[in-house]
Amino acid sequence: MTVELTALVLQRAGTRITVRRRASTSGRWLVLCHGAGMDGHMFDPQLGAIPEDCGICVWDARGHGSSPLPGPFRYTDMAEDLEALVATLGSQDLTLVGQAMGGQLVQTFAARHPGGADRLVLIDTADNHGPDGRRERIALASTGPLVRARPWRWTARRWASRYGAAHATRAYATARLERIGQRRMVEVTRSVAAALTPDPDYRFEVPVLLLVGAKDRLGAIRREMAAMARKNPDLAELVVLPGAAHNSNQDRPGETNAAIRRFLERHLV
Template identity: 40%
Template sequence: MVNLPSVLSLQGCDLRYADSGGDGLPLVFSHGAGADHVMFDAQRVHLRDRGYRVVVWDLRGHGLSRPAGVPFTAGQAVADLCALIGHLALDRPVLVGQSLGGNLGQAVVRRHPGLARALIVIGATSNTAPLSWRERLLVKAAAPMLSAMPARNLPGLMADASAVTQDARTDARRAFGQLSKKEFLQVWRATVAFLSPDPGYRTPVPLCLIRGERDGTGNIAAAMPRWAGTENVQEVVIPGAGHIANQDNPRAVSEAIEAFLRTLPVRGRPG
């Protein structure tokens, strides 16, 4: 675990982050809803040691970036990530996001197509894909279902649904336990707000899609393969991993990210 020594004060919140520095290709990792930067510990070390400049951060209201200051919304999350990129003067970083972080990365690329060099999404659906009636019903029902869960049970239930391995589940319980039920529901609603169907949209930068073989959350198991087909990219399916594939099988995810990065233009990339 890295302690996020640096601070960017923005809209009433001290956003905490860590930057490995250096001249390598910059990567910015954004975690999932209710999680924090710890979920990317293995990827941070793996890629830093190979010469990449790695930035991890805790989204507003998560981990060490507390208190949130202002409500967590989709628009505020986009503003925060763009502000962090500007603060660090990163030259077209690769955005890497898991779940909510993947939806956030998509939104930044869509709104600011020249800001990022590439996009890596782990365990998330396309923001712009059309939704079937069944999928719309699932999205609509999720918040009431979460609201009905006893607050004390929510971290454990979410962790067990998200991860397969015991280590990943244990860390997910720790992370989810940092948010109140009210805060988590606010973050969930923000995640849903990223969904904006636009069937003709195509990602304007190189795209890498990574999914856990055993991801049973939402519609990801069916939706990510469709997304890959629409974008004409090959999704990477991580063996034996659930929704939090980067913690269930960290080595496989780190290697998948590294392999994708090596397909990008050489400028700024480690040799």
């Protein structure tokens, strides 16, 4: 199913955020936030699974895709971009969807704005509030030297092989990583450490769908997502996508879409 979206620009300090959007006929909105180095097109396979009455906003985050960024990338700036985008919708029914970095961004929004979103979909993402925050910060801090030790094209292809089990997913990830470049990708990866705010008492306040690839071997993501489900037994549902790697929604679009549809059917009011 082809979904027609209109390209819009959100003016922000120091940059312009490119947003593709479909108007809502019901006041319901889904906002989709992609992973580090990727762009909004990673969600193209999911657009047809969104109910026709729901509005869609899918962006290219600052410094990614079609959203230029002359200055430095800061996670905190991106978090404020998402707040500004949500404010334009005037929505009283909001679903936030995020993959990897986008999933951490969604968690940041939910923690900053309790009740600001009605439901969350987190895909292959770390737990912002988990106990491994210090260890993850150390790992992110070491990204620069490790990446600069090899030619970027080699590194981009190696990373892409971990992002996708399917050839099409790996090809997409390779193209996006090569486009964003070594310097920016290191900057983005290290900046995401700002999302890590360990808090053993934190619990989700709205329904959450957790999707993770069975073959996602990036860091401790599979373990952390399983822990999020155990920590939030009444609100969180964990779905493991067989044969999928880190960009699991691209590797297994059919299963991803079915899980999202079921989740929305249960929880859309």
